[in-house]
Amino acid sequence: xxxxxxxxxxxxxxxxxxxxxxxxEGPDGTLTxxxxxxxxxxxxxxxxxxxxxxxxxxxxxxxxxxxxxAWAVSxxxxxxxxxxxxxxxxxxxxxxxxxxxxxxxxxTLGRIGVLxxxxxxxxxxxxxxxxxxxxxxxxxxxxxxxxxxxMVLVMLPALDGLKQDWREAAENxxxxxxxxxxxxxxxxxxxxxxxxxxxxxGNAFGAHATAYALTGGLLPLAxxxxxxxxxxxxxxxxxxxxxxxxxxxxxxxxxxxxxxxLQRRSERWLG
Amino acid sequence: MSGFLSLHGIxxxxxxxxxxxxxxxxxxxxxxxSFLGPSGCGKTTTLRMVAGFExxxxxxxxxxxxxxxxxxxxxxxxxxxFQSYALFPNMTVAENIAFGxxxxxxxxxxxxxxxxxxLDLIHLPDKAKSYPNELSGGQQQxxxxxxxxxxRPQLLLLDxxxxxxxxxxxxxxxxxxxxxxxxxNITTIYVTHDQEEALALSDRVVVxxxxxxxxxxxxxxxxxxxxxxxxxSFVGQLNRLPVTVxxxxxxxxxxxxxxxxxxxMIEAPTGAGVSLMMRPEExxxxxxxxxxxxxxxxxxxxxxxxxxxxxxxxxxxxxxxxFNERLLELPEAGDSTRISFPPHACWVMA
Amino acid sequence: MTIxxxxxxxxxxxxxxxxxxxxxxxxxxxxxxxxxxxxLIPLGATFWWSLRAEADKLGFEAYRxxxxxxxxWPSFTESVVNAVAAIFLSLLIIVPTAYWVTLRLPRLRxxxxxxxxxxxxxPAVVLVFGLIRLYGRPPLLLTxxxxxxxxxLICAYAALSFPYMFRSVDNGLRAMDVRxxxxxxxSLGAGWPTILRRVIFPNLRVALLSGALLxxxxxxxxxxxxxxxxxxxxxxxxANLTRSKVYEPSAMAVVAFALTWAAMGTIALITRPGKxx
Ligand SMILES: Nc1ncnc2c1ncn2[C@@H]1O[C@H](COP(=O)(O)OP(=O)(O)OP(=O)(O)O)[C@@H](O)[C@H]1O
Ligand SMILES: [Mg+2]
Numbered sequence: 001x002x003x004x005x006x007x008x009x010x011x012x013x014x015x016x017x018x019x020x021x022x023x024x025e026g027p028d029g030t031l032t033x034x035x036x037x038x039x040x041x042x043x044x045x046x047x048x049x050x051x052x053x054x055x056x057x058x059x060x061x062x063x064x065x066x067x068x069x070a071w072a073v074s075x076x077x078x079x080x081x082x083x084x085x086x087x088x089x090x091x092x093x094x095x096x097x098x099x100x101x102x103x104x105x106x107x108t109l110g111r112i113g114v115l116x117x118x119x120x121x122x123x124x125x126x127x128x129x130x131x132x133x134x135x136x137x138x139x140x141x142x143x144x145x146x147x148x149x150x151m152v153l154v155m156l157p158a159l160d161g162l163k164q165d166w167r168e169a170a171e172n173x174x175x176x177x178x179x180x181x182x183x184x185x186x187x188x189x190x191x192x193x194x195x196x197x198x199x200x201x202g203n204a205f206g207a208h209a210t211a212y213a214l215t216g217g218l219l220p221l222a223x224x225x226x227x228x229x230x231x232x233x234x235x236x237x238x239x240x241x242x243x244x245x246x247x248x249x250x251x252x253x254x255x256x257x258x259x260x261x262l263q264r265r266s267e268r269w270l271g
Numbered sequence: 272m273s274g275f276l277s278l279h280g281i282x283x284x285x286x287x288x289x290x291x292x293x294x295x296x297x298x299x300x301x302x303x304x305s306f307l308g309p310s311g312c313g314k315t316t317t318l319r320m321v322a323g324f325e326x327x328x329x330x331x332x333x334x335x336x337x338x339x340x341x342x343x344x345x346x347x348x349x350x351x352x353f354q355s356y357a358l359f360p361n362m363t364v365a366e367n368i369a370f371g372x373x374x375x376x377x378x379x380x381x382x383x384x385x386x387x388x389x390l391d392l393i394h395l396p397d398k399a400k401s402y403p404n405e406l407s408g409g410q411q412q413x414x415x416x417x418x419x420x421x422x423r424p425q426l427l428l429l430d431x432x433x434x435x436x437x438x439x440x441x442x443x444x445x446x447x448x449x450x451x452x453x454x455x456n457i458t459t460i461y462v463t464h465d466q467e468e469a470l471a472l473s474d475r476v477v478v479x480x481x482x483x484x485x486x487x488x489x490x491x492x493x494x495x496x497x498x499x500x501x502x503x504s505f506v507g508q509l510n511r512l513p514v515t516v517x518x519x520x521x522x523x524x525x526x527x528x529x530x531x532x533x534x535x536m537i538e539a540p541t542g543a544g545v546s547l548m549m550r551p552e553e554x555x556x557x558x559x560x561x562x563x564x565x566x567x568x569x570x571x572x573x574x575x576x577x578x579x580x581x582x583x584x585x586x587x588x589x590x591x592x593x594f595n596e597r598l599l600e601l602p603e604a605g606d607s608t609r610i611s612f613p614p615h616a617c618w619v620m621a
Numbered sequence: 622m623t624i625x626x627x628x629x630x631x632x633x634x635x636x637x638x639x640x641x642x643x644x645x646x647x648x649x650x651x652x653x654x655x656x657x658x659x660x661l662i663p664l665g666a667t668f669w670w671s672l673r674a675e676a677d678k679l680g681f682e683a684y685r686x687x688x689x690x691x692x693x694w695p696s697f698t699e700s701v702v703n704a705v706a707a708i709f710l711s712l713l714i715i716v717p718t719a720y721w722v723t724l725r726l727p728r729l730r731x732x733x734x735x736x737x738x739x740x741x742x743x744p745a746v747v748l749v750f751g752l753i754r755l756y757g758r759p760p761l762l763l764t765x766x767x768x769x770x771x772x773x774l775i776c777a778y779a780a781l782s783f784p785y786m787f788r789s790v791d792n793g794l795r796a797m798d799v800r801x802x803x804x805x806x807x808s809l810g811a812g813w814p815t816i817l818r819r820v821i822f823p824n825l826r827v828a829l830l831s832g833a834l835l836x837x838x839x840x841x842x843x844x845x846x847x848x849x850x851x852x853x854x855x856x857x858x859x860a861n862l863t864r865s866k867v868y869e870p871s872a873m874a875v876v877a878f879a880l881t882w883a884a885m886g887t888i889a890l891i892t893r894p895g896k897x898x
Contacts, residue, residue, distance in 0.1 A: 003725065004718040004733070006318075012739045012781040015751025022754065055686050068652045076649025084889075091885040092878070093660065095838045099859040101879035103870045104667040105487060106863070114666035145663065148656065166322055166358035172351045173346045173371030174424055183370070187361040206744030209844035213860050223746045230750050245747045253742045269360040 016249060023242035029058065035243035044225070044244055051222040054136060055204035058143040063197035065144070066151020074159045090149035096147050101229055102213035105142045109133045112118065134215045142214060143207065147200050154199070158192040161270025188269050193263030204256035206248065274333075275300040275458055276321070276426060281330035283316050283482075287346065288404070290316045292482045294330070301456040303449070305469035308479035309505065318428050321460065323347050334469075335425055350419030352429040356411040358403040364414050365399040366388070371422035377452040389417040392451060409440040421456065425450070427459040429443065430528055445472060466506045478502045492546065500620050510554070510589050513548045516540065516619070524619065527585045531562050535618040545619045553616035554591035556580070556608055563611045568602045582610055647856050664878065683872040690706040690869065692858055700855035702841040703771070707778035709831045711786045716829070720821060722891055737787040740780060745845040752777060753849060759804070770850045777846050782836035788812040789835070792819075793828025795824035838884040 014017055026032040040045075071082040081199040104126065108115045109126070116126050117132035132138055165251050170180040208223035217224055274297025281294035291313040298304050306314040318485035319325045332340045339347055360586060365386050372382045388397045395412040395453060403411055408549050412432055419427060430447070433441045452459050463469050469476045469504030470490040476491060476499070478485040486498040504511070517523040519537040523530065527612050531547065539545050566584035573579075578593045580602060591610055593599060602608055674682035687693055717739075722730045740748070756763035756773055763773045802824065806816045822829070844856035859877070862871040 001718060001721050001729070003737075004714050007714055007776070008736045008780060008783070011752070011776045012736065012743065012783075015748055015755050016743055017749045018738075018755045019747065022427065032763070042642070053881050056663070058767075065652075065656060069656050072652045074648035075645075075703075076652070077646035078653060081654065088886060088889045089660070091889065092882045093458040095835070095885065096878060097858060098842050098844050100874040101865060102843060102860070103874040104663040107670040107871050108663040108666040114664060114669060125733075128889050145660070147733050148659075161356065163355070165355050166354050166359060168322075168360075168373075169351070169353060169418075170323075170346070170370070171320060172349065173373040173374065174344060174345050175349070175370070177878050179374050183374070184359050184361070188359070202741065206741075206748040208744065208858070212848075213844065213863060216864075223744060226746050226750055227845070227849070230753060231748075241750075248747055249743055252744060256738060256741055 011092075011113060019242050021248075023239065023246045025239060025242075027239065029232065035237075035239035036246075038240045039243055039247060041235070041240065043220070044240065047220040047222045047225040048247070050136065051205055052219050053222070054140050054143065055201045057136075057140045058147045058204045059197045059200035061140070062144050062152050062200050063193065065197075066148045067155050067193060068270060069148065070155035070159055074156055083156075086152060090152045092149075094146050094149040094153060097207065098109050098209035101145055102210050105133055105138075105145075105214065109141070112263040113175055119165045134218050136219070139214060139219060141209060143204050144211060147204065147236030150200060150203060151196055152195045156194070156265065158189060158270055162188065189266075191262040192266035192270065195259045195266060198255045198262070199259045202252050202259070205255070272402050274298055274459075275302075275335060278317075278321070279331045281317065281320060281327050281331070281332065283313070283320060283325060284328045291320070291327075294484060295595040296484070296487065300458055303452055303459045303461065303472060303474045304483045304529055305461045305462060305463060306397050306479055307466060307469040307476050307506070308485075310464060312479045313482040314464075315430055318351075318377045318430055318460060320429055321426070322351050338361050338617065339343055346421065348424055349428060350422060350424030351413050351427045351564055352390045352412070352419050352427070352432045354388070354431040354434055356403070356408070356435075357421055358418070360403055360410055363400050363402055364395070364406070365413055366615060367403070368418045368421050370418060377420065384419055392416045392420070392454075393447075393616060407440075408436050409444055412436065412444060413447070416451070420451075420457070425458070427457050428462075429459065430462045431464070432461075434463070435466070441468075444541055448472070470506070476506075478506065480505070500546075503620070508551045508590060510551060510586070512549075512587050514545060514547045514587065514619070516543045516545060522614065524568055526564070529564055531617075532614045533617045533619060534615045537619045540620065543621075545621055547617055548619040548620055549612050551579070551590040551592040552594075554589065554610050554612045556591065556593065556602065556610055558609055559611035559613075561611075562614060562617070563609050565607065565609055568604055568606045570604055571601060573601075583609060584610070628714040630870075644744045665876075669872045671868065671875050674868035674872075676865075681688045684876075687862075687872045688860075689867045689875070692853070694859035696853055696855045699853065700841050700843075703778065703854060704837050707782060707840055708836050710775065710779040711782040711831060711836060712833070715786040715790055715832075716784065716821070716825070717817070719787055719794055720799065720817070723791070723794045724803060731878055733787070737783040741782055745781070745843075748777060748781075749846040749849045752846075764850065766851075771852060774846060774850050774852055774854075777887045778840045778843065781846075782832070782840070785835045785839075786832040789832030790825060793825045796828075797824045827891050831892055834884045834888050838881050841880065 024031050024033070026034055039048075064220055069086070073086050105113075109131075109177070110116065111127055119126050133142070164189075166184055167180055170184050171177075175183070206223065208227060210229060211219065211221050211224055213244050215224075217228060225234075225268055226241065226245050226248070229244070231239075233241065235241055235244075274504060276296075278294055278296045281541055282289070282438075283291040294313075294317055298338045298455060306317060307559040308314055316325060320327050323339070323342060323346075326341060330340070331338055334347070334349075359370065362370065364381075367388045368389055369382050372385060375387075387396065390399055393416060394411055395417075396415075398406065398410065403414070406414065412435075416432070423548070429448070431443055436444065445468060445490070448461075449609070457571075461469070461472060465548070470493070473490055475487060476490055476493050477487050479567060481500050486493060486502045488498075490498075493502060497506060503509050512526055514524040514531065515528075516537055516539045517525050519539065522533045522535070522537060524533065524537070525531065533547065548570060564584045565581040566589065568580060569588070570581045570584050572576065572581075573595075576595050578595050578599065578601060580591045582589045582591060588608060671683045672679040672681070674680070674686065718733060722733050743751075752773060754765060763769045769818070799821065802820055803816055806820045842856050842859060844852070844860055847854045847856050848860070859870070859873055862873055
């Protein structure tokens with residue numbers, strides 16, 4: 001027990017505390033909230049808003065696609081082996097992030113990517129048309145590669161929790177399949193769907209390696225900004241760097257809390 | 272054809288395995304019919320075909336004069352109560368009860384009137400705003416019953432509604448179900464594997480075994496005149512003694528050196544080895560003029576209002592249920608005793 | 622009370638049975654095929670690219686070059702060693718903790734669960750930020766030499782694995798009913814070290830292995846922390862390669878995908894129901 005607290009104290013809690021402490025420290029060493037006021041700097045706002053946009057986009061799209069995919073293999077009438085295949089693949093893909101994932105998409109949709117070349121063959125010039133993989137939509141497309149599988153992994157057991165009896169009870173009371181989904185199944189699944197989307201949001205929001213490997217520093221992102229601040233004071237204000245980091249911790253913490261609240265409710269219903 | 276609900280030649284196979292076979296039944300309006308039988312005998316399957324969740328492989332189902340064999344479940348207007356309650360966890364009690372009316376687009380005030388009517392009926396008027404997980408099992412099942420009744424179904428189906436409940440609540444709710452059924456005079460089919468439940472509740476009982484109907488009849492008849500060996504041994508306790516037929520016309524039979532007599536018909540020829548059946552409560556430990564057997568008391572079990580005595584008679588076991596009175600002198604294990612039963616209380620089966 | 626049961630007439634008459642599931646199945650196929658296309662194209666494109674290192678013909682030249690690259694094996698082995706060290710460190714800390722929390726100190730469970738969730742709250746880039754600021758200068762100077770930084774990196778990886786390791790071990794302990802096993806062992810006169818080594822560990826093999834493999838899959842190619850601690854591990858190596866070479870990165874991505882697949886596939890295999898123990 002003691003080693004656990006000591007270790008997490010040293011390597012998880014203390015690093016966070018020192019950042020929190022430094023974020024409250026002015027240039028002259030006094031306690032101040034100035035660093036947090038400085039969060040409204042254009043660079044910081046730009047980075048946060050891009051991070052939030054990408055995280056929201058991939059959470060919503062990834063959540064919806066992942067939900068329908070989980071539905072398709074669990075109750076959509078696809079052959080049985082599809083389900084276990086998808087489960088294993090999702091385990092792999094949800095952990096396939098970072099450099100290799102970025103590389104895979106560069107080879108697909110980068111300037112020299114296979115798909116880019118194929119599009120050129122049929123006369124569509126992606127990059128001429130303004131698309132680049134190093135952009136908001138490009139990065140979102142890459143993130144979906146681990147967001148969708150994560151959603152699938154959480155939704156499969158949730159869908160299993162829908163009792164056959166509920167469907168039959170609804171049908172018996174005169175409900176059409178549509179009414180059953182609208183009034184029973186979706187409301188029951190909603191906490192789980194929303195909670196997992198929030199989890200996806202945090203997942204994308206805290207991602208650094210994939211974005212770094214893909215874009216270097218081209219895209220303004222909160223995590224990339226913090227990275228740059230570590231190597232050199234790009235913000236010309238060390239204190240602000242700490243505040244940016246604490247802002248991330250706050251948002252991540254909030255999403256985890258919301259996720260666990262919703263997940264708990266969902267477990268009560270879906271047992 | 273006749274009857275309010277009529278099942279004719281119903282058969283159901285799952286991947287070639289027969290679950291229900293040649294099922295024929297006519298149910299009168301307002302009648303309470305139970306399906307009774309051991310696990311896996313096809314009770315639920317039959318009920319689900321009536322509800323529309325399964326489609327028969329063969330046969331027809333008619334309800335109120337219409338052929339509904341292949342009608343959609345959500346168009347049959349049949350109320351069903353599930354063993355697992357199957358209440359919608361995201362809705363309050365009132366919303367659950369109102370669900371069927373809501374999908375029927377019934378107007379708001381009529382709906383809430385109906386809901387409070389039903390909450391009164393199940394004696395839970397103050398639980399309208401509770402969620403299912405805040406209710407006890409018995410309360411949840413009442414709500415499930417109210418929900419099924421809310422749509423004014425032509426027929427009420429209950430699939431082992433009490434089997435997830437404690438013994439005491441089970442008895443209360445059983446009485447409650449019967450009261451409500453009588454009050455509404457609603458045609459009801461009740462599935463159970465508990466014979467006491469079936470006998471206590473029903474106008475008629477259908478005893479099933481291995482997908483087939485063994486016997487259909489009033490509880491009294493099922494118990495006293497079981498049509499088959501299966502019914503006899505499944506419904507109630509039954510003693511079975513190996514005997515040989517001496518004179519079929521006079522009802523004379525022999526067990527070892529004991530001469531016995533029955534007033535019921537013997538269809539076997541003289542000399543045939545058959546079984547003599549009798550209920551434990553028909554056996555007394557008094558001396559009588561005929562049908563007396565000697566034996567040794569093996570066990571005595573006190574069951575409250577009944578004392579169950581097991582007696583060994585020439586290698587067979589006979590169970591006698593004695594009514595517990597203050598004056599009853601309990602025999603002890605090892606005692607030698609005489610048992611007897613009246614000739615009209617026993618019958619012969621092959 | 623007036624509760625009517627006047628039957629509402631049913632309008633249906635016998636019709637032939639139909640297949641209502643067909644429309645569902647159609648949409649299920651549509652969704653499945655569309656997502657399959659999305660997932661398979663990048664993988665296929667990368668693989669195809671990795672076969673094109675030699676002009677005018679497909680072959681495994683890119684893989685040969687990758688494996689012969691002077692920095693490939695050193696960085697890869699270094700990452701493997703780091704991962705294994707982190708896994709052992711994590712196991713050493715988490716197994717007794719999970720065990721204690723299950724058996725002796727259930728009151729501490731919320732605290733422990735909260736702490737093991739911290740890696741989700743503190744993103745890697747923030748964690749390394751804090752670590753560098755904390756251990757980058759005296760009195761706790763750990764980033765002074767390459768090797769001391771490496772120790773710090775391994776500790777960070779162990780901490781990052783806490784959520785997966787704790788979940789996995791905790792589930793394992795629940796599944797095997799630690800309490801009765803422990804009491805049985807105690808009644809036979811076993812001491813704590815013996816109980817842990819002879820009773821708990823063997824019964825937890827599956828849980829430990831899947832926690833370890835998951836940690837391995839995450840740590841082996843980790844970029845962020847290693848990068849800022851200036852470690853020459855596999856993650857920074859791959860990032861470098863992506864920037865400096867044309868064909869090798871594709872071979873590298875394929876290899877990395879295969880590695881992840883091997884780790885996750887093994888987990889799926891050993892945790893399959895009916896294959897416990
Ligand atoms: N969907 C199904 N697919 C295949 N076989 C089934 C299916 N439903 C039921 N069966 C089989 O049909 C037989 C009858 O099952 P049924 O559920 O009707 O029994 P039951 O009398 O209700 O039993 P219990 O008292 O256990 O509920 C069983 O052998 C069962 O295995
Ligand atoms: Mg059943």
